[in-house]
Amino acid sequence: MDTDISYSKKNDHNFCLVIAFNARPIANSAKRANYNVLAVDFFGDLDLRSTAEHVFSVLWQRKGYSIRRKFYRPISEYMYLLAETIVDEYLGKIEFLLIGSGFDDKPKIWEQLNKIAPILGNTPEIINRSDRLHIYKIASKLGIECPQTMEAKEEEEAHEIAKNMGYPVVLTTPRSAGGLFVKLITNKDELHKAYQEVKGSGKRILIQEFIQGIDASCSVLGTGKDCQAIAVTEQLIGKYELGVSIPFGYCGNIVPLKNSVTVIETMKSVSEELGSKLGLKGSNGFDFVIKDDQPFLIELNPRFQGSLECIEAVTSSNLVHLHIEACKGYLPERPLEAKGYAVKMILYAKHRTFVPNLSQLPHIVDVPVEGIILEPSNPVCTVFITGTEREMTIIKATTIASDIYRQLIPAP
Numbered sequence: 001m002d003t004d005i006s007y008s009k010k011n012d013h014n015f016c017l018v019i020a021f022n023a024r025p026i027a028n029s030a031k032r033a034n035y036n037v038l039a040v041d042f043f044g045d046l047d048l049r050s051t052a053e054h055v056f057s058v059l060w061q062r063k064g065y066s067i068r069r070k071f072y073r074p075i076s077e078y079m080y081l082l083a084e085t086i087v088d089e090y091l092g093k094i095e096f097l098l099i100g101s102g103f104d105d106k107p108k109i110w111e112q113l114n115k116i117a118p119i120l121g122n123t124p125e126i127i128n129r130s131d132r133l134h135i136y137k138i139a140s141k142l143g144i145e146c147p148q149t150m151e152a153k154e155e156e157e158a159h160e161i162a163k164n165m166g167y168p169v170v171l172t173t174p175r176s177a178g179g180l181f182v183k184l185i186t187n188k189d190e191l192h193k194a195y196q197e198v199k200g201s202g203k204r205i206l207i208q209e210f211i212q213g214i215d216a217s218c219s220v221l222g223t224g225k226d227c228q229a230i231a232v233t234e235q236l237i238g239k240y241e242l243g244v245s246i247p248f249g250y251c252g253n254i255v256p257l258k259n260s261v262t263v264i265e266t267m268k269s270v271s272e273e274l275g276s277k278l279g280l281k282g283s284n285g286f287d288f289v290i291k292d293d294q295p296f297l298i299e300l301n302p303r304f305q306g307s308l309e310c311i312e313a314v315t316s317s318n319l320v321h322l323h324i325e326a327c328k329g330y331l332p333e334r335p336l337e338a339k340g341y342a343v344k345m346i347l348y349a350k351h352r353t354f355v356p357n358l359s360q361l362p363h364i365v366d367v368p369v370e371g372i373i374l375e376p377s378n379p380v381c382t383v384f385i386t387g388t389e390r391e392m393t394i395i396k397a398t399t400i401a402s403d404i405y406r407q408l409i410p411a412p
Contacts, residue, residue, distance in 0.1 A: 015053075015093050017117060019083050020100025021075075023055075024048040024366060025309045029320040030098065038090065040082045042075060042102070043067075043379070046359060046367045054089075056082040063371035067378060076106045080113060087116045096120040098320065100304045104130070105175035105203075120327050121282040122302045129278070130302045131174035132206060138277055139297050144270050146297045147289075148209040155195045161207040162191055170208040170248075171198060182248040184210065211298075213291035216257050218271040219305055220284050221326040227275030227284075228331045229268035230322070231311040231338065232257045235287070236345065242401065243348030245377040252344040252382070255310035258390055260293060267295050282323040283308075309365075310342035313386050341390045343397040345383040347404055349374040354409040363400055373411045380404065 015036040018026045023041035028051050030037045037052045044057025058078045059067050071078070079102060087094055097119045103109050104127075111124040122130075136146040148165060152158035162169045162185065171183040171194045181203055183194040198205055215235040220227045236252035238244050244251050257264060271286045278300070285305035288295040308319050315336040322332065346366075357370040358381055366382040374380060383400045387393030 014095050015090055016096055016098055016120075017083065017086060017090075017094050018052070018098045018100065019079060019102075019113065020304070021079075021102035022306075022366065023100060024051065025306075026098055026100050026304050026320065027051045029308060029312060029318055033318050033321040033324075035320070038086055038094065040079050040086060042079070043366070043368070046369060047365055054086065056086050058082070061369035061372045063369055064373070066373040066375060068375050074106070076103055076109045079103075080109050083113060084116055098304065098323070101301075101306065103127075104301060104303070105173065107175075120324065122280060122284070126279060126281070127302055130300050132172070132299055133174060135274070135278070135300055136297070139270075139274055142270075142273055142277065144274060144297055145294055147211050149206050150208075152195075152205050152207050155192065155199075158191060158195050158205060158207055159188060162188075165207065165209055168210045170210050171195065172206050172208055173198065173203040174206060180246065180249075182246075184247045211289040211291050211296045213289045213296075214257075214259070216259075216267065216288045216290055216295070217253075217301075217305065217307060218267045218286045218288065219307060219311055220271050220275045220280065220286070221322055221331055222275050222280035222282060222284060223326055223329045223331060224279050224281045225276065226331060227272045227280060228335070229271050230317075230332070230336045231255060231307070231315065232259075232264050232267050233307045233310065234258070235307075242345055243350045243377065243380070245348070249348075250306060251346045251348070253307040253310045253342075254344075254390070254394065255307055255314050255342045256338040259290065263290055263293055263295060270295065270297065282327050283319055306344070309384060310344050311336075313342040314338040314340055340386055340388045341393045342384070342386045343393050345397050345401050347380040347383065347401055349376055349378045349380055349408070350405070351376055352411045353380075354411045355380065356407045356409065358404070361404075363397075364404070380408070 017038045019040045021042045023039040027037045027039045039052035039055045042058045094117045107128040110127045150161050168186045173181045185191045215237040217233050219231045220229050234254040234257045238247045239251050242251045283304050285301040287298040355368050358367050363385045365384050383397050385397045
């Protein structure tokens with residue numbers, strides 16, 4: 001639903017509700033933009049609790065207990081129910097919702113959220129049309145490079161497509177899910193196993209050409225008619241040293257991307273053109289892989305991206321404020337200028353472990369409760385650091401990450 005929203009600030013009776021798998025970066029930005037913040041997310045880390053006035057999380061962290069729990073429905077549905085509850089508790093006080101990761105592949109949940117309170121950003125109709133095949137079709141008409149991609153309705157068809165493309169290939173789904181249903185396939189046996197696993201989740205299956213190169217993203221602001229690129233970032237994807245267990249799992253960003261002016265300007269112009277064509281509103285991101293100085297479009301993230309705090313740090317901007325202004329029809333008068341570098345590294349547990357007290361350590365965010373037990377592949381925390389030199393900033397972030405891993409205590 002399209003609703004005319006008054007963007008009042010710091011009125012005791014008006015709130016914005018942030019809903020995301022990790023709501024902290026958006027909540028921090030909204031608070032710095034002088035809004036009253038409520039939040040729904042998955043983990044409920046300590047620093048989110050200190051930022052938002054009320055937090056509902058799917059998990060509740062308790063010292064001495066594992067955060068593992070059994071889920072009887074998709075996590076997005078639990079988050080929707082929590083959002084519904086918090087909207088009921090703050091009846092008539094929530095002006096709008098700000099959406100982050102966790103719902104890209106759930107257009108029906110997006111529609112349900114928009115019914116309980118107006119979403120500030122893309123409409124459910126835009127989300128419904130944001131699948132890869134639809135976007136690639138539009139992109140190809142605009143001359144934008146995309147990986148060869150075909151839908152496989154049966155396993156036999158998937159094998160035939162993969163054979164014709166040539167291994168390795170990528171088995172994926174029409175909409176993003178944080179790398180969860182994206183599989184790198186090198187042979188027929190792997191394809192059989194992955195096909196059965198993803199098909200069992202009820203997802204449509206795509207077989208895609210594997211493009212190997214630099215993972216990157218372009219963040220844009222849209223008014224529904226026009227789009228402006230505000231940053232081009234390097235993405236950290238599938239980094240084994242950060243405990244990532246899936247090949248395409250997201251684990252951070254380096255902002256800005258270091259590459260040729262031609263590549264960066266191509267990504268910006270492509271993203272602006274496609275974003276305008278799609279009618280995007282607010283903050284959005286286009287993911288690319290750069291191979292031989294050619295950016296290949298991979299997917300659209302039709303909401304706030306994980307690079308938010310890195311972009312804010314190097315451009316001295318506030319993305320929630322810019323998002324709100326874009327939804328009102330206003331784009332920045334001048335392109336944002338990056339000064340220095342920001343590095344974000346999400347650390348994942350490499351084994352079952354107790355978490356030490358991380359709350360007092362510098363450059364650490366997404367801080368869990370001391371003494372909780374993490375299972376392998378659970379996120380530990382996030383290293384976030386800025387600097388004037390790219391390589392030195394990366395080295396400092398890597399050193400901090402190594403120190404954190406050394407402090408983790410194996411759990412029985």
